[in-house]
Amino acid sequence: MALQTGLYYPYVHLRDESWAKAAALYWRNMARVVPAGFPVRDREVVRELNQGSDFLVDKDPRLATEVVAPAFIAAVQDNAEVLRARFAVEGRQFTDWRSSPSLASTARHLTGLYPPEVSHELVAALEETGLARWEHRVGRRQTSWVVVDPALAWTYKCALTQELARQTAFAPVTDQLSAYAATGHWTPARIANTLLGRAVPTIGRDSAQATVAMMAVRCVLPADLRHVPAEKIVRLRTEYADEFAAFTAAVEAATTEVVGATQEVTDRAAFELHLQGAFDLHVAQPLESLRKAINGLKMDTVYSTLTIKPEATLAGAGLGLWLGGTATAVGAGIAFTALAARQAAARERDTLVAASPAGYLLRVEKELNPATVLQRASRVVARASGVGI
Known part of the structure; x- marks a missing residue:
C-alpha cells in the first residue's frame, strides 16, 4: 500500500509556500513535529490548505526524544573536547529560529530547541559540555529555549524526525535539500561525524518515495505556484481520489523497484540515476503517452x-x-x-x-x-x- 502521509522536517512551519502547495498535491497528509505547547504560527496559505482538507497532522515527539537521547549523549560525551571547541555557546547571541534563515546556518548566532522536544538527560549532557544553555524570552507569552549551535540543532532535528518516522511509518520529506542526506539510522558515530563534517552522504533510499513524488508533481505545475489559489489545490485533492490512488501506486512501484534492485549500490549519484530511470518508466512516459492519446x-x-x-x-x-x-x-x-x-x-x-x-x-x-x-x-x-x- 502506498504511503500517503509525509513527515516534514527539520522545521515545524512549512517555510516555502510553493513547496507546500506542491506537497499538498501528492501527500494525503503532512505530519510535522510539534512539541507540546509549541507556539505554532502558520502562514495564511498553509492555514488555507489545512482548513480545506485537513492536510497537516501535528505529532508530539515526546516518545521519540527518549529513544534518540542515548545516542546523542554518547556522541557528546565521547567527543566533548572537539565539539566544545566548535559549538560552545558561551559568548554567543541567541536568535529565535523562526526568524533565522536556516538551522544549518554557519553564522555565529545560536538557535533554540523547544524544551519538550529534548530529553532532560540530553539537555543536562549538553549543558555540562558547554554546548547548550537556557534562554527565557518575555513577550506576548513567556517562552523558554534550549539554546544551541544551529548545526547541532539541525542534526538533532533530523535524527528526531527519523525516529518519529520509524514509530509512525510516515515518510520523511523536506523542502531543505541538504536535509535529504540526513536520513537513515543515527548512531553515536554518525552523529559525531555529521557534526564534525566527516559524514559520508547517505544514498537516499529512505527519502526515495518523497523524491519521486515531488519530481512527478513538479513536472506538471506552472512555473510560479505563488499565484495559484490554495482552494484550487484543495479541490484537486478532494475531487480526484481514484486518479490520485493510481498515481500514488505508480510512485510506490517506482521507488520499490529501485530500492529493491540497488541494495548493493553505495554510490549516491548512481542511485539517483536508477531513481530517474524508474521515474521515467513509471511516471514520465505514461504521462506523455496519455497526453498523446487524448490529443489524438x-x-x-x-x-x-x-x-x-x-x-x-x-x-x-x-x-x-x-x-x-x-x-x-x-x-x-x-x-x-x-x-x-x-x-x-x-x-x-x-x-x-x-x-x-x-x-x-x-x-x-x-x-x-x-x-x-x-x-x-x-x-x-x-x-x-x-x-x-
Whole structure:
C-alpha cells in the first residue's frame, strides 16, 4: 500500500509556500513535529490548505526524544573536547529560529530547541559540555529555549524526525535539500561525524518515495505556484481520489523497484540515476503517452464543429431566413451530432485517464497551468455540458 502521509522536517512551519502547495498535491497528509505547547504560527496559505482538507497532522515527539537521547549523549560525551571547541555557546547571541534563515546556518548566532522536544538527560549532557544553555524570552507569552549551535540543532532535528518516522511509518520529506542526506539510522558515530563534517552522504533510499513524488508533481505545475489559489489545490485533492490512488501506486512501484534492485549500490549519484530511470518508466512516459492519446481524440475539432451555426456568417443568416424552420432543424441536427461525438470522445478520454497512473497528473496540469481566453471559454462550455476534463 502506498504511503500517503509525509513527515516534514527539520522545521515545524512549512517555510516555502510553493513547496507546500506542491506537497499538498501528492501527500494525503503532512505530519510535522510539534512539541507540546509549541507556539505554532502558520502562514495564511498553509492555514488555507489545512482548513480545506485537513492536510497537516501535528505529532508530539515526546516518545521519540527518549529513544534518540542515548545516542546523542554518547556522541557528546565521547567527543566533548572537539565539539566544545566548535559549538560552545558561551559568548554567543541567541536568535529565535523562526526568524533565522536556516538551522544549518554557519553564522555565529545560536538557535533554540523547544524544551519538550529534548530529553532532560540530553539537555543536562549538553549543558555540562558547554554546548547548550537556557534562554527565557518575555513577550506576548513567556517562552523558554534550549539554546544551541544551529548545526547541532539541525542534526538533532533530523535524527528526531527519523525516529518519529520509524514509530509512525510516515515518510520523511523536506523542502531543505541538504536535509535529504540526513536520513537513515543515527548512531553515536554518525552523529559525531555529521557534526564534525566527516559524514559520508547517505544514498537516499529512505527519502526515495518523497523524491519521486515531488519530481512527478513538479513536472506538471506552472512555473510560479505563488499565484495559484490554495482552494484550487484543495479541490484537486478532494475531487480526484481514484486518479490520485493510481498515481500514488505508480510512485510506490517506482521507488520499490529501485530500492529493491540497488541494495548493493553505495554510490549516491548512481542511485539517483536508477531513481530517474524508474521515474521515467513509471511516471514520465505514461504521462506523455496519455497526453498523446487524448490529443489524438481531436476533441478540439469536435468542439469547434459543435459551436458553428449557420447564423455565424451573413450568408448563413440569409440562408436561415430563406429556409426558415428547415435551417433550424438542420442546425439542430448538426449540433446534436457534434455533441454526441464530443460526449463519445469525452467518455474515451475519461477511460484513458482512469486507466493511466499519470491521469491524476494530467488533471493537475490542466487545472493549474494558465490557459488562453479561448481555452478557458472552451472549458467553461465543456464543463457546462458535462464533458470537460
